[in-house]
Amino acid sequence: MITPTLTAARDDHDQRAERESRDASITEWALAARGGDPAAVERFVGALHRDVQRFVAHLCADPQAVDDLAQDTFLRALGSLHRFEGRCSARTWLLSIARRAVTDSFRHAASRPRLSDVPDWRLAVERSQPHGLPGFDDGIALADLLGALPGERREAFVLTQVLGLSYEDVARLTGCPVGTIRSRVARARATLLESVREAEGEAEGVAEGEAA
Template sequence: MITSALPSDASTTAWALAARAGDTEAFEHLVRALHRDVLRYVSHLCADPQAADDLAQDTFLRAFGSVHRFEGRSSARTWLLSIARRAVIDGFRHAAARPRAYDAGDWELAVERAQPRGVPGFDDGVALLDLLEALPVERREAFVLTQMWGLPYEEVASMCGCPVGTVRSRVARARATLVEMVKAVDLAA
């Protein structure tokens, strides 16, 4: 039996390799160890908390179906986050093909009323999300994964399918843009 309080990339990768060999218990350990990371990642990418659970579940279903192809060339975390990224992209494509209807008259007012107010740090969080949202998608993704989540540049490059230098460039440009936007807000205030 494989156990760990705070599983490392090495132990999660070992569980994935054991699952590849047919050990269903190892796959359960892998899911428990990385579920939170996958859920946070898809929540960030899709910005729809209601869809995040479904996308995380879809990620693990896809992983279960393809674990036999996992070779351990990257960590299991990187492998799962890559699958999660594709699940979110496929979700966007599916949603674009089948738009949802909304029955209420003033949906914008309903959304405004549903937003939390007076929560400590909430306004700063909203401001940060607004600033991040203004970044181009590739730069925002590289910045969030490396600077906020602390993932190594090599893993992010593997997940995004680009060279490490490209990730470094995207992060540097995102930082520069964020600094310019904060300065502009400070000057306007």
């Protein structure tokens, strides 16, 4: 009889093996694209487009900028693909470019004069709406919970828990020790769990009040 712990360990191993196999294929496409194969370029972009969008969305916290940042990321990547040698996975390499694209956008925005100190209330309202993500009831959205985390913890959590990169890959991508990445993820997970518990408690309180 296989215990639940062994089953979970086997599932984790299978998922990791599947992810590594997928990353290996994407890296091969990137190397072929570097050699001028247009079909490989299409496969490379198509395989990672969603990951890039999700990553920049969590980093920049501006829904209006996601598509532009994703496009900028791929333009940068394709322009420097001739320098990609496959020393890391193409996905890790591309996400590091996405990270720089977001950082550059922040610097550009900071250098421009602000026209008003009044926040865009329409965007604030749109971002506060439930996103309908599975596992989050009572209007709790994962994007909102992640948005409340400190930037470094949010980035580490998204890369490892949402996009599935290994701690070692994230350490290389961010230039931090593996232990630091593990600590950030653990702290982020603890904060998220506490936020969910608090929200559930508030929801129960409202329900009890309405029942009374």
